[in-house]
Amino acid sequence: MADGMLHYVDEGEGPSVVLVHGTPTWAFEWRHVIAGLRDTRRVVALDHLGFGLSERPASADYRPEGHAARFATFMDHVAGAAPVSLVVHDFGGPIALAWALANRQRVRTLTVINSWMWSFADDPVMRRRAAMVDGAVGRFLYRYANASQRLIMPSAYGDRRRLTRAIHRQYLEVFPDPESRERVLFALARALRGSSAFYAGLWAQRDRLRGLPLSIIWGMRDTAFGPAILERWTDAFPQARVTRIGDAGHWPHEELPELVLAALRRTV
Numbered sequence: 001m002a003d004g005m006l007h008y009v010d011e012g013e014g015p016s017v018v019l020v021h022g023t024p025t026w027a028f029e030w031r032h033v034i035a036g037l038r039d040t041r042r043v044v045a046l047d048h049l050g051f052g053l054s055e056r057p058a059s060a061d062y063r064p065e066g067h068a069a070r071f072a073t074f075m076d077h078v079a080g081a082a083p084v085s086l087v088v089h090d091f092g093g094p095i096a097l098a099w100a101l102a103n104r105q106r107v108r109t110l111t112v113i114n115s116w117m118w119s120f121a122d123d124p125v126m127r128r129r130a131a132m133v134d135g136a137v138g139r140f141l142y143r144y145a146n147a148s149q150r151l152i153m154p155s156a157y158g159d160r161r162r163l164t165r166a167i168h169r170q171y172l173e174v175f176p177d178p179e180s181r182e183r184v185l186f187a188l189a190r191a192l193r194g195s196s197a198f199y200a201g202l203w204a205q206r207d208r209l210r211g212l213p214l215s216i217i218w219g220m221r222d223t224a225f226g227p228a229i230l231e232r233w234t235d236a237f238p239q240a241r242v243t244r245i246g247d248a249g250h251w252p253h254e255e256l257p258e259l260v261l262a263a264l265r266r267t268v
Contacts, residue, residue, distance in 0.1 A: 003066075004055035006074055008046035012038030015108070016079060017268050019045040020071070022090020022115070023188045024148040025251075026052025028170050029089070032257030033264065041085075041268065044078055046071075048095070050184035052174055062187035064091060064195050068098040075099055075106075083108035085268035090250070091188055093117050094199055101205045109213040109267055112233065113260070114225050114250050118203035119196040123228070130192035142186040143178040158221035158249035167254070206236060214240040215267040217260055219248030241267065 009027050011034055019030040027045040034043045047054040048067050060066060075084075085108050088096045093115030100107050120126035132138060141147035149171050154160045175181045214237050218230045234242060243263040245252045253260040 001049075001070060001073060003060045003070060004049050004057040006046055006049060006055075006070065007053035008044060008074070008078065009034060010042070010044050010078065012040070012042045014041040015268075016042045016044060016082065016084040017264075018075070018079065018084050018086050018096075019043065020086070020088045020092030020096040021045070021048070021051070022092045023051075024153060024175065024185050025090075025171055026054075026174060028052065029251065029254055033087070033253055033261060036257070036261040037264065037268070046074055050180075056180060056184065058183065062184050063191045063198075064094050064188065065198050067091075067095045068198075071095055072099045072102070075103070079106065085109040085111070087111040087113065087264070087268065088115050089113040089253070090115055094195075094202055097202055098198075101202060101208050104208050104212070107212060109215065110209065111215040111217060111264065111267060113217045113253060114219055114222050114229075116225065116229055116232075117199060117206075118232070119200040120192065121196050121200075125226070125228070126192070133186075133189040134193050138189060139182065139186055142189060143182045146172070146175070146181060148181070148185045148189070149175065152224070156222060156224045156250035158219055158247050158252075158255055162255045209237070213267065215243070215263065216240050217243045217252060217263050218245065219250055219252035219255065220244050220246045221248060222250040224250050 021029050026047045030045045037043050049060055049070055050056045050062055083106050086100055094117045097117045120130055154163055157163050216233055245256055245259050248255040
């Protein structure tokens, strides 16, 4: 890829399922899903540029717009002609849904896990959170305190004891220095507000997703994306199949993977 090398996992045979992570994680977050689906499906999970085992060039665009453009190129490379099942989480939602909206005929099913695809300009809670991280204090916390992994991630688990030291280490070690955290993670934190026009453009096209088999899996103890985010999805897409996981937080596929797999096996 022109911007740098993208790492991805590609396991199993059968209908393709593409898993798209958010921040501050990488394809490792999908390990239980990959293991649970690969016997009957081809499962693909990429690391966005800057994340996981992908390269981290200094000059790349790490905003959602940049990731979305690279995801479109990635899909042309790996997806083939047959429609895919798309599973998105967190920032993986707006990143991958930009491609899905432009390539509706290439999507067989869509599953949304604790994600969104609209501007937070009219959401006072999310707007306030976005403003808190988009500034000098936010930059300091992301760069020097490793806020995304050390502060935000544990607090967004339904039960933070599920984030063991061994698991947490997998997310900490891929951003070992202040420069990597500012370049990649802080860029997305700022984009909660800075990319509002991009998100609004996606939401304006939401009717293109009507008629598509849509499933929503939601960790109900998510302190980052609360019930109001889920309600916006269900108000817009009342036909969606919704699985609410009461004891999970922002990462239900990490926290209670067997429940997520049960839902995915019915839909992908």
